[in-house]
Amino acid sequence: EAGVTxxxxxxxxxxxxxxxxxxxxxxxxxSVYWYxxxxxxxxxxxxWYDEGEERNRxxxxxxFSGRQFPNYSSELNxxxxxxxxxxxxxxxxxxxxxxxxxxxxxxxxxxRLTVL
Amino acid sequence: xxxxxxxxxxxxxxxxxxxxxxxxxxxxxxQSFFWYRQDCRKEPKLLxxxxxxxxxxxxxxxxxxxxxxxxxxxxxxxxxxxxxxxLCVVNGRAAGNxxxxxxxxxxxxxx
Numbered sequence: 298e299a300g301v302t303x304x305x306x307x308x309x310x311x312x313x314x315x316x317x318x319x320x321x322x323x324x325x326x327x328s329v330y331w332y333x334x335x336x337x338x339x340x341x342x343x344x345w346y347d348e349g350e351e352r353n354r355x356x357x358x359x360x361f362s363g364r365q366f367p368n369y370s371s372e373l374n375x376x377x378x379x380x381x382x383x384x385x386x387x388x389x390x391x392x393x394x395x396x397x398x399x400x401x402x403x404x405x406x407x408x409r410l411t412v413l
Numbered sequence: 414x415x416x417x418x419x420x421x422x423x424x425x426x427x428x429x430x431x432x433x434x435x436x437x438x439x440x441x442x443x444q445s446f447f448w449y450r451q452d453c454r455k456e457p458k459l460l461x462x463x464x465x466x467x468x469x470x471x472x473x474x475x476x477x478x479x480x481x482x483x484x485x486x487x488x489x490x491x492x493x494x495x496x497x498x499x500l501c502v503v504n505g506r507a508a509g510n511x512x513x514x515x516x517x518x519x520x521x522x523x524x
Contacts, residue, residue: 339500
């Protein structure tokens with residue numbers, strides 16, 4: 298079974314540009330989560346999508362946005378890039394939306410964004 | 414106060430020794446708890462879920478203390494391959510299903 302796949306693996310942009318990151322969840326998983334992990338810092342929750350809708354977002358400015366497609370894949374867009382956006386962006390998927398609250402996440406390998 | 418707090422370490426552990434560390438959480442309505450493991454420059458991977466009654470998986474034991482709002486992880490007979498960052502994860506339905514990660518505890522097992 299294919300795991301969570303993310304693309305691109307690495308992305309280099311300059312300040313002010315836009316970045317688009319993509320994620321394909323495990324087959325059958327309907328929830329997709331995005332996290333940011335800056336160097337030396339912990340994982341910061343960005344966005345949660347389920348069944349095509351944004352269900353929750355973390356404490357990030359509106360220039361971080363995304364969407365989930367009918368096939369449950371997801372896209373994260375970062376507009377007006379700033380130097381501090383340089384980080385590893387991790388996507389994770391889970392099977393159970395929140396029936397029991399026991400969401401086990403499977404992560405992709407991440408997309409490393411460097412803003413120059 | 415952070416929602417989920419961990420001692421960043423590093424915990425330097427001799428091979429074969431036992432190491433234990435905690436994670437505290439601030440939301441008393443939290444319902445699900447997990448430990449993930451993250452190797453350097455890799456993605457986090459689920460190590461184990463934490464159940465109210467405590468649970469064990471081989472050399473790893475997880476405990477939940479709701480009264481004091483912390484979870485713990487104990488590693489027995491440490492192996493060199495146990496060197497990693499251990500992330501505590503907490504989920505509360507009141508938090509809109511947002512799983513909150515702690516900053517991680519780094520463990521270094523040395524020969």
